[in-house]
Amino acid sequence: MNTIKTPIIPIKKTFAKVEGSHELNLEAICVFSAIGFFLDTDTYWRDEITLAPGTKYVLDKDSYLLESKKWFQWHYSPRAISFEDALREFTKLLETIIEEQTVGKKVILPLSGGLDSRTQAVALREHPQVKSYSYAFEGGYAEDKIGKKIAEKCDFPFQSFSVKKGYLWSCIEELAVINTCYSEFTHPRQMAFIDEFKDLGNIFSLGHMGDLMFDSFGLDQLSFDEEVQVIIKMLLKKGGLELATSLWNSWGLEGIFENYFESRIRDLLKGFKIENTNAKLRAFKTQYSVVSWSSNNLAVFEKVLPITLPYYDNRMCEFICTIPEEYLANRQLQIAYIQQKAPDLAKITWQGNKPFNLTNFHLNKVPYNLPYRVTNKLKRELNSLLGKPFVSRNWELQFVGKENDKQLRKWLFESDLKELVPNVLIQQFYDNFKEKNAVKYSHPVSMLLTLALFQKKFNK
Template sequence: MKAITTPIIPITQTFAKVEASHKPNYEAICIFAATGFFLEGDSYYLDQKVLQPGTSYQLDPNGVIKSEKSYFKWHHTPRDISFTTALDEFTDLFEDIVKEQTGNNRVLLPLSGGLDSRSQAVALRYLKADVQSYSYSFAGGFKEHHISKQIAEACGFDFDGYLIPPNYLWDVLDEAANINQCYSEFTHPRQMAVLDQFKAMNGEFSLGHWGDVLFDRGIAAKDEGLTELDLIYKKVIKKGGLELANALWNSWALEGDFESYLKARIQTLLDQIEITNKSAKIRAFKSLYWAPRWTSVSLSFFQAAHPVNVPYYDDRMCQFICEIPEAYLADRKLQIAYIKKRNPKVAAIPWQDHMPFNLNTYHRNKMPYNLPYRIANKLKNETQSLLGKKYIQRNWELQFLGTANDEKLRGYIYQPDFLEFVDKEVIDKLYTQFKTTDPIFYSHPVSMLLTLSLWNKKRNL
């Protein structure tokens, strides 16, 4: 027997076998099409499962799961402590984790205009780590690296700014499929555009993934009246995802209807989380099922170049979160207070989500204080449009729009082998909607069709 114990939030997917036929799991694939990630232990095949977080397993010599037992359950038992105490505890824990993960290695730090990587930068600067930082922006889009470079300079880090070019996807698509095994779509991970540059670096990645979930409200204030099921359903369904999933479900003649099936699955998983606080329960659900099956899959693109460390994934951080009052987690309070305390210079740099304000002034991101910036930004975008330059906000715009991209896309989603797996009528309808009706809404279905096409190609080799 082989024993395997998974972390509370696994960095990688670990596959095992169950007693079932080796056939496609059509229901699971429909959920993947709707949400962009597989749910719970689902995989592409009925006889293959992904080991669940915070669980100890026994596998037989053939890799078949014989027993499993959970050793950690997300809970909500906030201690009666002051915000100052919570901040001091977070400071000590976060910096201890970063220090342990860093060791004596050179740190490769992706920086953004947000708070998660910014908090890492502050910790690494305080710990006097050897850091190579970098950032990337879309060609023709918001220059995110302008903020990142300011953070790097304030911390004294080496910095590189990369520009994500159009059309890069088709040259690296097969490699991307091999890296993530088609368990996430390919238009989100910008890392593939600069993978060669990553490989030329020396060090280990320190990544800020999941900090924005752990250190914020589990639900937005405007959504507090929704049921837990509606909250999750609203969050996980991608634009156009429901239409694609319903079309696949019907074309494969699966029993019942997709929405009822998905809602029943989600409700069952919610019922297993023994937390009454709605915000904490939603955070736990995301950490159990979203983080390991979507966020972690994206980490594989970093792992293709160097080892990765994720401070916010650490078991101790997850345990810490369960004991902190929701009021201290809401609205990024702890992270903001930490950055302001440890490095006021970094706190004074603009926060991308609240441009042009920073961590000291972001409360003013409302009328009339933000009006001058909004007018200037609108004029800038309109000028760019008049010059015939499209303002790029999403990676798929660089990869799917234009004649050359369209030819590549059609070459994959209309492959003869793929048309045996997905009805041509399904592809025709969604592709036409993307081209003629609403490219933003239908970009996800088209991207998922591309992903399924690559998976289908790989399984037929």
């Protein structure tokens, strides 16, 4: 027998066998197509599940599930503490976790224009061996310039990478093996320069999950039915419902996909004994979206070197459950931490509020931001006229342009995808992407591409 205790936020999937026939779980694949990840413990197969977070399992020698019991339940138990006390606790906890994870290591720190990696940079500032990097889309916003400024203030050696147009096609089969086709392929941008990581250090310090933990959805208290609808809207990708419904109908599944999906969300949301709407939605998204989507893409980093994630630590999860929601809203704890410990970093542009920074982002409103917005719009329009359209979305690098289209068509129409998805549907969603609305139909096309790789690599 094998006993497994999963962490609150697992970094990687662990699979177990259950009773049933070894056939595709078509209902689960429809949900996957709609939202971009498998819901709960679903997998591609009816006789296989993933182990849920925060749970103790007993498996037999052949990995069949014998019993399970939750050891952690998300909760909202806010303490009567001041913001200053919460900040002191956050500071000590974050710095303790990062020190434990990185002591004696040569740390690689990805730096973005946001807050999570900047918060880590503050905690790692006195670490003797940190190298950093950032990247920018070819033809997109120069996010690496912000990363470079942060690195310079911290005296971190810095390297800038460019995410080139069409990089995916030379590594898509390798990526399919790395993420096992449990998430689509346009988001792991690190694949564009994965071979260059090894020279930077021997361990990653990654900031995933910080933006969810240290913010609030900003919603009033909602009824259960309203919460269900918010989650459905939050999870469904553009064009995802249309693709899932088309697959559901083409496979002759019973009932209506939309009803099935809502029923699943209702059942899962009932499992959270949290009254506060914002805390409940954070718990739901962490347990299902983060675990099944964000964590799956971490495999790209792990392919090269070990990874550490301070915000994934069980102690950080427990801490969040006890902090009043008003202290978590609007990234207050992270901003106050940076302002207090590294005011020079606080004065560097915050990408989400550019051109403002952590000391004046409250001015990101009319009329104060009008000069930047007007100038930026004119610059984009001029570049577009010059044949240099601005790139801001992952799929634009992979699906737009003649060579990209050639590769995309090869995988959609010259692969075994047609054995799983009727060719008429493949053609329909491809045509919708090309001729109707590329933004809306980029997700369905990306999911069909994922299923094409699944068919080649795992469904033989």
